[in-house]
Amino acid sequence: xxxxxxxxxxxxxxxxxxxxxxxxxxxxxxxxxxxxxxxxxxxxxxxxxxxxxxxxxxxxxxxxxxxxxxxxxxxxxxxxxxxxxxxxxxxxxxxxxxxxxxxxxxxxxxxxxxxxxxxxxxxxxxxxxxxxxxxxxxxxxxxxxxxxxxxxxxxxxxxxxxxxxxxxxxxxxxxxxxxxxxxxxxxxxxxxxxxxxxxxxxxxxxxxxxxxxxxxxxxxxxxxxxxxxxxxxxxxxxxxxxxxxxxxxxxxxxxxxxxxxxxxxxxxxxxxxxxxxxxxxxxxxxxxxxxxxxxxxxxxxxxxxxxxxxxxxxxxxxxxxxxxxxxxxxxxxxxxxxxxxxxxxxxxxxxxxxxxxxxxxxx
Amino acid sequence: xxxxxxxxxxxxxxxxxxxxxxxxxxxxxxxxxxxxxxxxxxxxxxxxxxxxxxxxxxxxxxxxxxxxxxxxxxxxxxxxxxxxxxxxxxxxxxxxxxxxxxxxxxxxxxxxxxxxxxxxxxxxxxxxxxxxxxxxxxxxxxxxxxxxxxxxxxxxxxxxxxxxxxxxxxxxxxxxxxxxxxxxxxxxxxxxxxxxxxxxxxxxxxxxxxxxxxxxxxxxxxxxxxxxxxxxxxxxxxxxxxxxxxxxxxxxxxxxxxxxxxxxxxxxxxxxxxxxxxxxxxxxxxxxxxxxx
Numbered sequence: 242x243x244x245x246x247x248x249x250x251x252x253x254x255x256x257x258x259x260x261x262x263x264x265x266x267x268x269x270x271x272x273x274x275x276x277x278x279x280x281x282x283x284x285x286x287x288x289x290x291x292x293x294x295x296x297x298x299x300x301x302x303x304x305x306x307x308x309x310x311x312x313x314x315x316x317x318x319x320x321x322x323x324x325x326x327x328x329x330x331x332x333x334x335x336x337x338x339x340x341x342x343x344x345x346x347x348x349x350x351x352x353x354x355x356x357x358x359x360x361x362x363x364x365x366x367x368x369x370x371x372x373x374x375x376x377x378x379x380x381x382x383x384x385x386x387x388x389x390x391x392x393x394x395x396x397x398x399x400x401x402x403x404x405x406x407x408x409x410x411x412x413x414x415x416x417x418x419x420x421x422x423x424x425x426x427x428x429x430x431x432x433x434x435x436x437x438x439x440x441x442x443x444x445x446x447x448x449x450x451x452x453x454x455x456x457x458x459x460x461x462x463x464x465x466x467x468x469x470x471x472x473x474x475x476x477x478x479x480x481x482x483x484x485x486x487x488x489x490x491x492x493x494x495x496x497x498x499x500x501x502x503x504x505x506x507x508x509x510x511x512x513x514x515x516x517x518x519x520x521x522x523x524x525x526x527x528x529x530x531x532x533x534x535x536x537x538x539x540x541x542x543x544x545x546x547x548x549x550x551x552x553x554x555x556x557x558x559x560x561x562x563x564x565x566x567x568x569x570x571x572x573x574x575x576x577x578x579x580x581x582x583x584x585x586x587x588x589x590x591x592x593x594x595x596x597x598x599x600x601x602x603x604x
Numbered sequence: 605x606x607x608x609x610x611x612x613x614x615x616x617x618x619x620x621x622x623x624x625x626x627x628x629x630x631x632x633x634x635x636x637x638x639x640x641x642x643x644x645x646x647x648x649x650x651x652x653x654x655x656x657x658x659x660x661x662x663x664x665x666x667x668x669x670x671x672x673x674x675x676x677x678x679x680x681x682x683x684x685x686x687x688x689x690x691x692x693x694x695x696x697x698x699x700x701x702x703x704x705x706x707x708x709x710x711x712x713x714x715x716x717x718x719x720x721x722x723x724x725x726x727x728x729x730x731x732x733x734x735x736x737x738x739x740x741x742x743x744x745x746x747x748x749x750x751x752x753x754x755x756x757x758x759x760x761x762x763x764x765x766x767x768x769x770x771x772x773x774x775x776x777x778x779x780x781x782x783x784x785x786x787x788x789x790x791x792x793x794x795x796x797x798x799x800x801x802x803x804x805x806x807x808x809x810x811x812x813x814x815x816x817x818x819x820x821x822x823x824x825x826x827x828x829x830x831x832x833x834x835x836x837x838x839x840x841x842x843x844x845x846x847x848x849x850x851x852x853x854x855x856x857x858x859x860x861x862x863x864x865x866x867x868x869x870x871x872x873x874x875x876x877x878x879x880x881x882x883x884x885x886x887x888x889x890x891x892x893x894x895x896x897x
Contacts, residue, residue, distance in 0.1 A: 382878070580689075
């Protein structure tokens with residue numbers, strides 16, 4: 242009983258955090274138990290890490306879309322930067338730092354820093370723009386990143402780094418040289434350091450960072466900007482600073498997800514499928530379905546929308562179609578004046594109360 | 605000579621971009637929304653022409669006409685079903701809906717026509733023009749595309765300036781509330797704008813797929829995004845701006861494809877977008893709008 246008292250004395254946001262992390266931890270332990278017993282199929286085991294990085298992506302995009310209120314369509318681009326810089330670092334130091342326990346956190350840090358760097362840069366450039374312009378510029382940015390990585394060749398030999406934008410031969414490497422980034426062929430041989438444990442730990446870290454930000458002074462400033470930019474500016478909130486803060490942080494988290502992704506596969510290439518526009522849209526669907534601004538919802542939506550198609554194999558062909566319909570219907574249901582009025586009159590609580598009243602009258 | 609031929613090719617591609625950009629710029633000017641699905645209407649138009657020509661074996665002119673009618677109806681339906689319920693909602697909500705519609709069209713096309721690339725047969729049968737003893741060849745598609753673009757521009761400008769419907773469009777884009785007070789039917793005007801934009805998309809699809817004949821469910825999205833870049837470049841909401849922006853963009857794209865790198869051409873186009881928005885966010889011919897509290 243005493244523990245409950247302590248728990249109830251915590252403030253609301255801390256309590257919510259404890260509950261969410263508790264649920265994640267329970268699911269983690271459950272999965273590990275199932276793996277130990279051998280009750281989890283190979284397919285499901287392969288999905289555990291993707292579930293974590295999809296959740297991280299959804300949570301981090303929610304910071305931009307839900308909390309800051311700006312639409313970014315280049316989230317996959319930041320993930321791409323994180324994935325490539327992290328994998329590049331791991332490939333480079335594979336023989337010097339042999340312990341994955343040191344190398345992998347460093348790789349994640351590098352991925353996050355690079356993604357944040359680009360996020361900040363893009364933020365400074367484009368956050369003066371609003372709404373539709375920002376969406377199209379972030380989309381353009383994602384495409385630029387993908388295009389540049391596909392023509393970039395980086396190798397290393399005794400005399401240092403060699404860069405080229407033509408082909409791997411024009412790098413001019415010495416005999417002992419090693420091509421790390423091979424243009425459209427990407428990075429091969431990245432050590433598979435991502436485990437379910439590490440991915441879960443980083444999911445919790447990202448969740449904590451974002452919920453703490455949202456409940457802090459800065460977070461309230463960011464939400465004030467979302468709700469009314471001009472009013473926020475007039476009470477002295479530095480719009481540019483907070484926008485760039487949110488945008489950079491969101492990019493850094495996407496970078497972390499990228500590193501987790503790149504260390505979970507053997508060959509990392511930038512294709513329209515993994516880092517293209519479609520990926521950005523998929524993350525957006527997670528955010529919209531989970532509820533814009535609701536961090537917990539993003540994780541639930543990411544998990545559900547990743548698992549459901551695996552279980553409903555016959556749905557595979559219609560998966561994207563259903564995503565599209567979900568987007569449209571959710572938006573109309575949330576924003577159409579008629580739907581808003583209908584929802585006000587038909588809340589679950591209200592319906593139950595009216596049912597009770599009816600019963601009483603009849604009695 | 606090769607430079608001149610690249611330049612002509614660029615103007616031709618740019619003409620297609622400017623016809624698509626018109627659809628964006630008019631809808632943006634009047635409904636204040638970025639119609640993300642516009643590029644996918646182009647793809648649908650391409651599939652309609654392909655179906656009518658290859659499967660029913662009809663005349664190309666009839667195919668283009670059917671495609672124009674189909675796309676017009678599609679545009680109006682999209683506006684009625686997806687965008688009209690959200691009139692007055694936040695621009696983020698409308699934009700996400702538009703992305704949803706774009707995704708929906710792509711996936712319906714994918715389910716109906718399959719994932720394999722369809723080879724589009726040109727609707728233009730004009731022979732290529734050979735100049736300067738064969739050193740300079742101008743394809744039949746180019747010879748048709750550029751005049752059609754000019755005709756559309758002139759006709760549209762006259763329509764908007766002189767006709768009653770056109771002037772009501774101008775009124776709605778200037779001030780929606782005041783237009784309502786003056787007796788303009790805003791919903792009808794917006795529907796007509798979508799109809800015009802979508803029919804232009806059908807024309808653009810006939811011209812574009814004749815010159816670049818590979819047709820898949822996503823082949824509309826990239827030209828659509830580039831045309832939006834062109835509209836921003838020229839100044840969104842401005843009809844001559846869309847033309848200038850489109851042609852400049854087409855020339856830049858073809859020249860960078862030829863002289864810099866074919867893989868980086870798209871990246872260069874997008875970098876230009878970012879630069880333009882940095883230096884002059886309203887575009888070449890755009891007007892600066894003051895934000896009111």
